[in-house]
Amino acid sequence: MDGDLRHPQFTLGAAALGELMPMFLWLDPGCLIRAAGPTLQKLMGDGALGAHLTEVFVLRRPHALQHAQDLLRAQRLRMNLRATPGTGFKGIAVPLSSAGGVLLNLSFGYAVREAVRDHGLSDTDFAATDLAIELLYLAEAKAAVMGEIAKMAARLRGAKARAEEQAMTDALTGLGNRRAMEVGLERLLAEGRDFALLHLDLDFFKQVNDTLGHAAGDHVLTRVAEVLRTSVRGGDLVARVGGDEFVILLSGVRDTAPIRRVGALILDKMTAPIRFEGKPCRVAVSIGAVLSADRGGAGAERLLADADSALYASKRAGRARLTFLPADGSPETLAVGKLPR
Structure with missing residues (x-):
């Protein structure tokens, strides 16, 4: 199957892989981008396919890239999009035996909140099994609840202060009582x-x-x-x-x-x-x-x-x-x- 990513045990098409890993990158031995998951394509924009990895991303780990094997030796990857707002990623690389290239699986890590905000992402941009977006919603809900609690506490403090002031104020003259x-x-x-x-x-x-x-x-x-x-x-x-x-x-x-x-x-x-x-x-x-x-x-x-x-x-x-x-x-x-x- 042309374009398939082949492993010894099974064959998986790029579209199916994108369902499982919406932010994968398939690189050939020369580190040219051959395929990408739908979410990553959305973030990279048009023109990324066929480009060298370093033309689209700034590598933080590894710092230097000669060929795909450098990504495998780095084990844990760090990179940022070159385009504004410079979204950061962490990831891992595994070899693709038949294609001779590597497969990268990327994620936002702790920067998921900023990435969702900057790129307008929704739950459909994440794998169905990925809990990141659900945890983000929980965090947002918690922040909203805490915000309301803080506002309520401030209102209660204000009401208490007003009550205490009224309790020590002469109603007719406004002086102390x-x-x-x-x-x-x-x-x-x-x-x-x-x-x-x-x-x-x-x-x-x-x-x-x-x-x-x-x-x-x-x-x-x-x-x-x-x-x-x-x-x-x-x-x-x-x-x-x-x-x-x-x-x-x-x-x-x-x-x-x-x-x-x-x-x-x-x-x-x-x-x-x-x-x-x-x-x-x-x-x-x-x-x-x-x-x-x-x-x-x-x-x-x-x-x-x-x-x-x-x-x-x-x-x-x-x-x-x-x-x-x-x-x-x-x-x-x-x-x-x-x-x-």
Whole structure:
């Protein structure tokens, strides 16, 4: 049979061999390509039949090729297509006794994923018994599943973070709530960092609710929250801890100068009128402040109680002012604002 590849035991035609080995190469003794499996023909393109092996492939093993016997001595072959994208192959060579040439059986090895992508291959381009494409599909399916799991985990982390943020956010003002203040205070204490604690309370807020209604009161609270937020640094904590009560934690503060500066800024901004539906909302703010540095490792309860005492010292002194309470001294007024008219 013309073109048959003959072995001592049987005769097999090139077409039948292609069914079993879609990437075989039949080389004559001079290493000219006489036949190829259908998948390999697809990859090599027109003109490969009759060409020398080295005209179509770059040999990696063996490096030099004089005649077909060099391929047999190499045992395990490595080569790449010369044409872009330079697909790589591994393979073995066996002698063909009657033809005097060699038969190469090639595969993609670990590069099968890239080869399938680069050449648009499908399962019909592989032998029916070859598990490579099935394993590739499994790998792709696993990657897809893992990708979805990763996306789901990211969504869950995002949902958890949003839930935690909402759990520590005051819904009306967008500031931290009492829980956020407690967590922030405990963190500063645990880290041993110096800080200032300011306790603020609105003056005459009840009259706003009584005369203009709770919508006006909510409007005042949101405006005050904006004043507080814009009066401190980005890393400082501002929290609404009650109806019209707020707490500010100033991290890294060891003396009263930053307290005086922030308090004066807040009192100055509070002189601007707050209007609701054209009507003035006459409020002021009283502030009490303490330093953690002069309290010898006092806990959260002591600091909050002392700041509360300083706050009420401001109210007793006439409101609209900032009072600092040392650990072992009398209340000291640091800044005075204006009462509403």
